[in-house]
Amino acid sequence: MAEEPKKVVLTEEQQRRRRTRNIAMAVILGGLVVLFYILTLFKLGGNVANRPM
Amino acid sequence: MSFAHDQIPLAADAATGPSRAEVRDFVTLLKPRVMSLVVFTALVGMVLAPADVHPVLAAISLLCIAIGAGASGALNMWWDADIDAKMTRTRGRPVPAGRMEPGEALAFGMVLSCGSVLTLYLAANWQAAALLAFTIFFYAVIYTMWLKRWTAQNIVIGGAAGAFPPIVGWAAMTGSVSVESIVLFLIIFFWTPPHFWALALVKPGDYERAGVPMLPVVAGGDETRRQILIYSVLLAPLGVVPYVMGFGGLVYGVVSVAAGALFLLLAMRVFRVRTGDAAVKAARDLFAYSILYLFVLFAALLGEAVFAVPGV
Structure with missing residues (x-):
């Protein structure tokens, strides 16, 4: 039977830091979604309506 | 509260351990x-x-x-x-x-x-x-x-x-890329040496310890002061160029002349006062003022552009 890999147990402080990093990453990813959505809207502008059908 | 993923396999982080950042x-x-x-x-x-x-x-x-x-x-x-x-x-x-x-x-x-x-x-x-x-x-x-x-x-x-x-x-x-943007580039380019060398004169030991060949470490304080003055003499008139070229208005012209004159004055003081606390103060004053100088110049350009009356 294979030996189970050794584990590192995070301290309270490490857990707190990782949690805040994760929240920051979530906020940044959400921000990027909004940024590229807005960027697309303003780059297209009125040209969406002008394209040949 | 504990989750299974709180236990990170050691192999994955053997070299560094969990991030502490x-x-x-x-x-x-x-x-x-x-x-x-x-x-x-x-x-x-x-x-x-x-x-x-x-x-x-x-x-x-x-x-x-x-x-x-x-x-x-x-x-x-x-x-x-x-x-x-x-x-x-x-x-x-x-x-x-x-x-x-x-x-x-x-x-x-x-x-x-x-x-x-x-x-x-x-x-x-x-x-x-x-x-x-x-x-x-x-x-x-x-x-x-x-x-x-x-x-x-x-x-x-x-x-x-x-x-x-x-x-x-x-x-x-x-x-x-335009001539105007190149002029702005040149203003910052010629502003940088006196700005950083003034800081290096305030904290010369820092760069020496780190082995960074900053001018005061390599050439000494006197040469640094001479170089600061040379770059300041070049910078002060360069700061007025936007007004001469017409993309800076009258306000910018007045501000750039006055700010440039004060820059030169402080650089002269750094050049003349070379020993004791007064020398450190002169360098610190130039360093602090250099930040204000660049801010004031660009703020004047920005202000004129934002508050410009059309047709004037």
């Missing part, structure tokens, strides 16, 4: 104070540019330039961690302080570099994106990895990296 450490990597100057000078380049770009796209372009500047700061802190640890001014930075692994800073810098350049290409044009990529490369590779530890002219040539933002901002709006 806080969010604010990543913010520190971006060098927010340098970034604010980059944002400001790039904004002036954008506002002065004769182009009709939607404000939202311009704002996204400015954000990209800011992030690009921050990315080069992160790459700088990754590479320079060894010398940062030896200087009082920089030893509290995340990597030398041991709060962050060098690899984290490198990855952060690289991801932001690529992301900012690609997004600027999408928001503006390839010319601006190429200039931003070159600026990051210039700061992170040419200055940080090569010039900084090799020559006393490090911050003279490396100063170009800090001078590029108005050109990138102008290019983001127009897709080209």
Whole structure:
């Protein structure tokens, strides 16, 4: 039977830091979604309506 | 409360252990104070540019330039961690302080570099994106990895990296480089040496300990003072050029002459007062004033452009 890999147990402080990093990453990813959505809207502008059908 | 994923397999982190970095450490990597100057000078380049770009796209372009500047700061802190640890001014930075692994800073810098350049290409044009990529490369590779530890002219040539933002901002709006944006570049370029050498005169021991060949360490205080004066003599009239060329108005003309004269006066004082606390104070005063000088010049240009009366 294979030996189970050794584990590192995070301290309270490490857990707190990782949690805040994760929240920051979530906020940044959400921000990027909004940024590229807005960027697309303003780059297209009125040209969406002008394209040949 | 505990989750299964709180137990990280040791093999995955054998070399480094779990990250100790806080969010604010990543913010520190971006060098927010340098970034604010980059944002400001790039904004002036954008506002002065004769182009009709939607404000939202311009704002996204400015954000990209800011992030690009921050990315080069992160790459700088990754590479320079060894010398940062030896200087009082920089030893509290995340990597030398041991709060962050060098690899984290490198990855952060690289991801932001690529992301900012690609997004600027999408928001503006390839010319601006190429200039931003070159600026990051210039700061992170040419200055940080090569010039900084090799020559006393490090911050003279490396100063170009800090001078590029108005050109990138102008290019983001127009897709080209103009004489006006090059003049703004030159003002920052000639401003950089007296600014940094004044700081180096205040803290010469820092650079010596770190083995960075700053001018005061290599050539001594007297030569540094002479060079500061030479660059200040070049800078003061250069600051008036936007008025002479017509893209700075009367307000800018008056401000640039007065601010340039005061810059020269303080540089003269640094040149003359060479010993004791008075010499350190003179250098510190010039360093502090140099920041105000650049801000006032660009603020005058910005103010004139924003509050300009059409047809006047």
